[in-house]
Amino acid sequence: MKIKSTVFILSFFSIICFEFLHAADPPLSLDHYKSSCPNAEAIVRKEMECAVQSDLRNAALILRLHFHDCFVQGCDGSVLLDDTVTLQGEKKAPTNLNALKGFEIVDRIKEALESECPGTVSCADLLSYAARDATVLVGGPYWDVPVGRKDSKTASVSEVESNIPRANDGLLSIIAKFMSQSLSVTDMVALSGAHTIGMARCTNYRARIYGDYQTTATMSSIAESNVKSLKSTCPAAGGGDNNEAAMDYISPYLFDNTYYHILLRGEGLLNSDQELYSSFLGVQTSKLVRKYAEDQIAFFQQFSESMVKMGNITNPETYVDGEVRKNCRIKEGELVEQPMHA
Numbered sequence: 001m002k003i004k005s006t007v008f009i010l011s012f013f014s015i016i017c018f019e020f021l022h023a024a025d026p027p028l029s030l031d032h033y034k035s036s037c038p039n040a041e042a043i044v045r046k047e048m049e050c051a052v053q054s055d056l057r058n059a060a061l062i063l064r065l066h067f068h069d070c071f072v073q074g075c076d077g078s079v080l081l082d083d084t085v086t087l088q089g090e091k092k093a094p095t096n097l098n099a100l101k102g103f104e105i106v107d108r109i110k111e112a113l114e115s116e117c118p119g120t121v122s123c124a125d126l127l128s129y130a131a132r133d134a135t136v137l138v139g140g141p142y143w144d145v146p147v148g149r150k151d152s153k154t155a156s157v158s159e160v161e162s163n164i165p166r167a168n169d170g171l172l173s174i175i176a177k178f179m180s181q182s183l184s185v186t187d188m189v190a191l192s193g194a195h196t197i198g199m200a201r202c203t204n205y206r207a208r209i210y211g212d213y214q215t216t217a218t219m220s221s222i223a224e225s226n227v228k229s230l231k232s233t234c235p236a237a238g239g240g241d242n243n244e245a246a247m248d249y250i251s252p253y254l255f256d257n258t259y260y261h262i263l264l265r266g267e268g269l270l271n272s273d274q275e276l277y278s279s280f281l282g283v284q285t286s287k288l289v290r291k292y293a294e295d296q297i298a299f300f301q302q303f304s305e306s307m308v309k310m311g312n313i314t315n316p317e318t319y320v321d322g323e324v325r326k327n328c329r330i331k332e333g334e335l336v337e338q339p340m341h342a
Contacts (some may be wrong), residue, residue, distance in 0.1 A: 028146035037117035059134035060198030061102030066131035074315035076152035077123035093160035123328035124149035140255030143304035150322025167204035196259035202234035216266030260293035
């Protein structure tokens with residue numbers, strides 16, 4: 001009993017210390033650029049409007065970049081760094097390779113910000129603004145974005161592989177990865193709703209369409225037609241790994257709650273998505289899926305709250321040794337090993 005008590009006490013004080021450290025982090029605020037760059041949000045919004053008007057899929061690309069950034073070292077712009085002589089970036093980590101796009105959009109936004117307010121708006125903040133605007137521009141909810149982040153001078157390939165949820169993860173694994181970021185089960189189900197826009201690669205849904213898709217799906221004529229189409233571009237024997245399909249095949253370019261309707265019908269494209277509703281462990285998650293399928297307003301409200309919560313995952317090191325990059329692809333003073341726009 002004494003040993004158990006000691007362990008409990010140590011764990012308790014570890015939690016207190018952890019909370020204290022995070023409480024001491026410089027707070028984000030809504031008016032951080034009020035004086036230094038008052039047009040920052042308007043500049044980002046204008047560039048995102050151009051990007052989404054040119055291709056509706058660009059909204060999902062930016063939203064995914066923000067997610068992958070925040071889950072690795074916190075929201076610090078590390079996902080945007082290219083490989084250089086002294087730094088291995090996150091872009092070529094197996095989980096990110098061929099999965100992340102939209103870096104040119106970030107480049108254009110940064111160029112516009114640097115023209116207006118040189119050396120002022122961090123790439124991490126830029127991405128946070130852009131993800132919100134991307135969501136709004138395709139019909140999703142608006143939320144105020146707290147800002148004041150600094151850009152990291154480091155990146156972490158290992159954290160990409162350990163922290164980012166994968167397409168074939170089981171429910172408990174997904175929950176654990178969200179909880180490790182201080183995000184709740186409710187946050188997880190709401191944030192997964194971002195899959196109402198965007199595409200998935202064959203390599204990520206092959207196991208699903210040749211596995212338990214027909215077990216979970218109601219197999220209506222629409223479902224049968226959809227899975228037949230998926231199999232035609234994603235062969236079981238391999239090949240076509242980078243062929244893409246919409247995760248919400250009903251309204252792939254509109255941010256709505258159709259994603260949850262698809263899960264209710266057992267037609268989620270990714271195993272990790274369908275697990276939210278079909279896993280026997282998903283008592284809470286299945287209730288949330290039904291709730292958001294029935295009430296889009298509730299989904300939008302929770303998605304907004306959860307995006308702010310995710311955006312508040314900061315990298316404490318950046319407040320000691322961070323920077324505001326002039327080019328989101330390289331830290332200041334870095335020697336570039338590869339072409340800037342590779």
